[in-house]
Amino acid sequence: xxxxxxxxxxxxxxxxxxxxxxxxxxxxxxxxxxxxxxxxxxxxxxxxxxxxxxxxxxxxxxxxxxxxxxxxxxxxxxxxxxxxxxxxxxxxxxxxxxxxxxxxxxxxxxxxxxxxxxxxxxxxxxxxxxxxxxxxxxxxxxxxxxxxxxxxxxxxxxxxxxxxxxxxxxxxxxxxxxxxxxxxxxxxxxxxxxxxxxxxxxxxxxxxxxxxxxxxxxxxxxxxxxxxxxxxxxxxxxxxxxxxxxxxxxxxxxxxxxxxxxxxxxxxxxxxxxxxxxxxxxxxxxxxxxxxxxxxxxxxxxxxxxxxxxxxxxxxxxxxxxxxxxxx
Amino acid sequence: xxxxxxxxxxxxxxxxxxxxxxxxxxxxxxxxxxxxxxxxxxxxxxxxxxxxxxxxxxxxxxxxxxxxxxxxxxxxxxxxxxxxxxxxxxxxxxxxxxxxxxxxxxxxxxxxxxxxxxxxxxxxxxxxxxxxxxxxxxxxxxxxxxxxxxxxxxxxxxxxxxxxxxxxxxxxxxxxxxxxxxxxxxxxxxxxxxxxxxxxxxxxxxxxxxxxxxxxxxxxxxxxxxxxxxxxxxxxxxxxxxxxxxxxxxxxxxxxxxxxxxxxxxxxxxxxxxxxxxxxxxxxxxxxxxxxxxxxxxxxxxxxxxxxxxxxxxxxxxxxxxxxxxxx
Numbered sequence: 001x002x003x004x005x006x007x008x009x010x011x012x013x014x015x016x017x018x019x020x021x022x023x024x025x026x027x028x029x030x031x032x033x034x035x036x037x038x039x040x041x042x043x044x045x046x047x048x049x050x051x052x053x054x055x056x057x058x059x060x061x062x063x064x065x066x067x068x069x070x071x072x073x074x075x076x077x078x079x080x081x082x083x084x085x086x087x088x089x090x091x092x093x094x095x096x097x098x099x100x101x102x103x104x105x106x107x108x109x110x111x112x113x114x115x116x117x118x119x120x121x122x123x124x125x126x127x128x129x130x131x132x133x134x135x136x137x138x139x140x141x142x143x144x145x146x147x148x149x150x151x152x153x154x155x156x157x158x159x160x161x162x163x164x165x166x167x168x169x170x171x172x173x174x175x176x177x178x179x180x181x182x183x184x185x186x187x188x189x190x191x192x193x194x195x196x197x198x199x200x201x202x203x204x205x206x207x208x209x210x211x212x213x214x215x216x217x218x219x220x221x222x223x224x225x226x227x228x229x230x231x232x233x234x235x236x237x238x239x240x241x242x243x244x245x246x247x248x249x250x251x252x253x254x255x256x257x258x259x260x261x262x263x264x265x266x267x268x269x270x271x272x273x274x275x276x277x278x279x280x281x282x283x284x285x286x287x288x289x290x291x292x293x294x295x296x297x298x299x300x301x302x303x304x305x306x307x308x309x310x311x312x313x314x315x316x317x318x319x320x321x322x323x324x325x326x327x328x
Numbered sequence: 329x330x331x332x333x334x335x336x337x338x339x340x341x342x343x344x345x346x347x348x349x350x351x352x353x354x355x356x357x358x359x360x361x362x363x364x365x366x367x368x369x370x371x372x373x374x375x376x377x378x379x380x381x382x383x384x385x386x387x388x389x390x391x392x393x394x395x396x397x398x399x400x401x402x403x404x405x406x407x408x409x410x411x412x413x414x415x416x417x418x419x420x421x422x423x424x425x426x427x428x429x430x431x432x433x434x435x436x437x438x439x440x441x442x443x444x445x446x447x448x449x450x451x452x453x454x455x456x457x458x459x460x461x462x463x464x465x466x467x468x469x470x471x472x473x474x475x476x477x478x479x480x481x482x483x484x485x486x487x488x489x490x491x492x493x494x495x496x497x498x499x500x501x502x503x504x505x506x507x508x509x510x511x512x513x514x515x516x517x518x519x520x521x522x523x524x525x526x527x528x529x530x531x532x533x534x535x536x537x538x539x540x541x542x543x544x545x546x547x548x549x550x551x552x553x554x555x556x557x558x559x560x561x562x563x564x565x566x567x568x569x570x571x572x573x574x575x576x577x578x579x580x581x582x583x584x585x586x587x588x589x590x591x592x593x594x595x596x597x598x599x600x601x602x603x604x605x606x607x608x609x610x611x612x613x614x615x616x617x618x619x620x621x622x623x624x625x626x627x628x629x630x631x632x633x634x635x636x637x638x639x640x641x642x643x644x645x646x647x648x649x650x651x652x653x654x655x656x
Contacts, residue, residue, distance in 0.1 A: 018589070018590065021589060021590045022589065025470045025471045025589070026470055027470075098656065101652055101653065101656050102649070102652060102653050105652055122656055127656045129464070129468075131655055131656045132640045133599075134655050135640050135641070135643075135644050135646075135651060135655050136457070136640055136643065138644070138655075139616040139619075139640075139643045139644045139645070140457075140609070140612050140613045140616045140643075141609075141612060142353045142354055142355075142645075143353045252596075259612075261346070261349060261350065261353070261605060261608040261609060261612055262346065262349045262605060262608045265603075265604035265605035265608055266604045267601070267602075267603050267604060267605070267608070267609050267612075268580075268601065268602040268603075269601055270598075270599070270600045270601070270602075271461075271598070271599050271600075272598045272599075272600075273595070273596065273597055273598070274595075274596040274598075275593075275595050275596075276593035276594045276595060277589060277590060277593035277595070280589040280590045280593055280595070281468070281469075281589060281595050284468050284469060284587075284589055284595075285468045288467040288468045291467075306641075306648075306651070306652055306656055307640065307656075308639060308640050308641030308644075308648065308651050308652070308655075308656070309639050309641055309648070310639055310640075311636060311637050311638055311639045312460045312463050312464055312467075312635065312636050312638075313463070313634075313636030313637055315463075315464065315467040315468075316463050316466070316467045316636075317467070317470070318463075320634075320636065320637070321430070323463060323634070323636050324429055324430055324433055324634055324636070325429065325430050327459055327462050327463050327466075327636075328426065328429050328450055328455045328459045328634055328635075328636070
């Protein structure tokens with residue numbers, strides 16, 4: 001048995017917890033430690049073979065960890081944490097603020113290139129698997145139109161964003177696709193659809209006591225990148241209702257391209273996910289790409305990378321020979 | 329405008345004709361010549377800027393063509409043609425006899441490695457895009473089951489195979505998936521299904537005059553790799569019926585993986601294609617991967633490659649920067 005790939009996890013929220021479970025499903029990777037900003041003694045993780053370590057002591061693990069999974073949020077954690085950790089470790093993160101990816105990439109690329117590490121950014125399903133399918137669909141069908149639909153589902157990134165709004169105690173956000181729009185796209189009509197025609201965003205917010213609800217609603221509805229361009233609905237509920245009705249994190253979506261070849265032959269390319277648990281799936285993708293980060297680093301392909309730079313065989317546990325024989 | 333990638337096509341059947349159309353949809357590639365075993369004067373291609381050249385003169389184009397698209401059949405053409413052309417050119421082919429891929433790979437790899445060319449083998453949708461999805465789905469959801477369904481559609485490889493049977497004048501083969509099996513898989517039940525429970529194979533054969541129909545039927549039904557393991561139906565029709573009812577080449581199919589993460593959360597991963605024209609789509613994939621063959625060759629990554637070795641960004645016309653900004 002060859003040496004296992006040694007992983008660390010930074011951040012023990014939903015994504016970090018999902019990563020712990022996902023690593024257990026692999027045969028070629030093992031978890032060494034979880035790094036937290038909290039007091040490590042307070043981490044209730046029930047994993048006897050895994051250390052809980054304060055985030056400031058991560059530097060001591062430089063030679064003990066092959067790839068660090070960065071499981072913080074995109075709004076404030078990752079813009080700081082990814083360049084920091086990429087200066088010491090190979091990393092994988094799920095940075096998902098689409099509009100700011102170029103500047104995020106740049107700061108990570110500088111840190112990783114200078115320190116000979118490999119940092120795969122924006123991994124998960126969107127950005128991630130959906131991104132791959134948008135590009136592959138367009139590359140094989142240049143004459144056509146690509147559509148991305150999300151949901152119905154709870155969006156981690158958007159829920160994170162509403163919870164950071166002043167006066168919000170807790171909250172969740174669901175993205176809901178428009179069924180009639182999906183059917184039009186599947187039929188190959190290539191309709192023109194605004195983002196608002198494709199989805200709605202629905203928030204359930206638990207306000208802090210005495211908070212200004214109108215102000216919360218306005219802040220959410222005008223938040224750039226996340227909500228400003230969407231038809232957004234904000235509902236206020238109690239903590240009890242939130243726990244009772246909104247404790248699961250389902251999600252999913254569709255990437256569909258309708259393309260034409262030759263004399264008007266319609267070709268429909270579709271990729272979809274239907275997920276009971278968004279954070280567990282996202283962290284499963286992170287763990288698979290940790291394998292690629294490890295291999296790229298061994299090949300001295302340093303710097304920031306995205307899913308576009310990773311060949312499919314690099315995320316598989318299996319050898320190239322096995323893939324050709326049994327999967328091609 | 330940077331230099332266009334110069335392509336050649338070997339073989340002017342359905343796939344070669346599709347490739348001519350697919351190249352026209354790209355902005356960064358151009359077709360230089362079509363190579364044929366027939367008399368080049370007899371090639372009715374109606375393309376004033378494209379030369380028709382006898383296949384034996386291909387060597388004269390070594391410095392004029394960046395990538396050769398090999399559009400012959402898998403049964404007898406490609407096992408001979410790919411190693412031959414890979415000794416002179418970068419190549420892309422659609423070799424699709426799954427069971428013989430390892431030995432095909434080996435012979436192509438030797439020719440390409442020795443001559444510093446890049447040969448991407450078994451490109452298309454299955455093998456090809458479906459292969460990629462089988463591996464990615466398993467890599468992100470190690471605990472689960474993957475299912476491939478084909479059809480309803482006319483299979484080029486299988487139609488090619490029936491037409492090579494002695495006594496067959498012409499013929500087509502349709503693959504038909506079992507709807508109830510698909511629904512079971514989509515529900516996340518991960519049922520056990522034999523190949524015969526997932527599909528049927530239906531052939532429409534025009535026999536040569538005086539041919540032994542029972543012998544034809546037996547030869548088809550017992551053909552290894554192609555038909556022996558399937559529930560196969562053989563129908564005999566006239567040439568007139570074939571032209572009237574079976575002149576289109578639709579196809580498609582599904583790769584679905586039902587996976588579990590954490591405490592029994594079901595995660596459904598699905599990729600599907602619905603194609604009006606199978607050869608036009610397959611050749612569109614070949615053309616996209618010609619871009620990758622050209623780039624890998626420039627990076628001195630010589631030898632035989634498969635879709636597992638090609639990063640998604642390498643098949644896109646767009647720059648890495650553009651992909652990160654607009655597609656991630």
